[in-house]
Amino acid sequence: MEETSLLWLLFLTSLLSGTTNTAALTVSPSSSQMFEDKSVSLSCEEDGSSAGWTLRRNTTRRKMSQCGAGWGRPAGSSCIIGLMVPWDSGVYWCESREGATSNSINITVTGGPVILQSPVLPVTEGEDLTLHCKTKTSSNLPAGFYKDGFFIRNEPAGHMTIHHVSRSDEGLYKCYISRVGESPSSWVSVTEKPKTTCPPPSPPPLIPASTTALPPYTTSDPPPSSDILHLVFRVVVHLVVFCLYCISTFIMVSLYRDRATGNDLSVSAVTAPPSQAEEGLDDDIITTVTTEHHF
Numbered sequence: 001m002e003e004t005s006l007l008w009l010l011f012l013t014s015l016l017s018g019t020t021n022t023a024a025l026t027v028s029p030s031s032s033q034m035f036e037d038k039s040v041s042l043s044c045e046e047d048g049s050s051a052g053w054t055l056r057r058n059t060t061r062r063k064m065s066q067c068g069a070g071w072g073r074p075a076g077s078s079c080i081i082g083l084m085v086p087w088d089s090g091v092y093w094c095e096s097r098e099g100a101t102s103n104s105i106n107i108t109v110t111g112g113p114v115i116l117q118s119p120v121l122p123v124t125e126g127e128d129l130t131l132h133c134k135t136k137t138s139s140n141l142p143a144g145f146y147k148d149g150f151f152i153r154n155e156p157a158g159h160m161t162i163h164h165v166s167r168s169d170e171g172l173y174k175c176y177i178s179r180v181g182e183s184p185s186s187w188v189s190v191t192e193k194p195k196t197t198c199p200p201p202s203p204p205p206l207i208p209a210s211t212t213a214l215p216p217y218t219t220s221d222p223p224p225s226s227d228i229l230h231l232v233f234r235v236v237v238h239l240v241v242f243c244l245y246c247i248s249t250f251i252m253v254s255l256y257r258d259r260a261t262g263n264d265l266s267v268s269a270v271t272a273p274p275s276q277a278e279e280g281l282d283d284d285i286i287t288t289v290t291t292e293h294h295f
């Protein structure tokens, strides 16, 4: 019964890949630097729901502290920080009850006069990267841009675009506006382009693992904002997968039994043996079925 255990393995794999979802942390407004006194909203999104995810942060003052525990206001799927202050600077991430973590986002809050707006999430190789240098009141003053402490170039309109980024564009960026001041520095990361033939590499896990395993589940949007419906939906999907495997296992077992009895018959009924062609055809069908199940 090797086939049956293989089927069980397949079934368990699909079940597991359907349940190990990852959350994605998003921030609005989407900027890794912001002026103090601004408000931000951070959301843990897992397939359109945020059930069971907690937003945490590390700052220079406190590590691993949770939204609502002295900072931020939990609001449905989000955490809202009404007035950012410089010591809200730090790394933010979502954590599930089981300890799974999302991508993390670095946020720098400045009391200074200039910010550099850089992407919050990693940029993929080959994409364009645009950096904006802003003051509180203006976003199109001439600005100088720096990477890893070295001057790159001046841009008359305050923003710089690097076309088709490569891994070497990864680094610590800042900008400077003449007679106003300098922004803090922010790290911009560039990730490898995912191969089209293989599933995307694990970091960053923005696309839930279930996308590849259970197409019907992800192509139809899960019911938004209703966690119970979402759960029921997932259970149904798993039941359907389970039934499919049970049915195929049953078919396989009965095919094997048929073949076994068929052989017995051909041995005992020597006077009227089934034609060789017929027997061969039966075998072919069985092999086709088994190979299909191996996939």
Ligand SMILES: *[C@@H]1O[C@H](CO)[C@@H](O)[C@H](O)[C@H]1NC(C)=O
Pocket (backbone or CB within 6 Å): 057, 058, 063, 064, 091, 093, 104
């Ligand atoms: C937050 O701080 C803790 C304790 O120092 C550390 O173990 C953890 O890796 C930090 N998390 C992030 C995402 O930086």
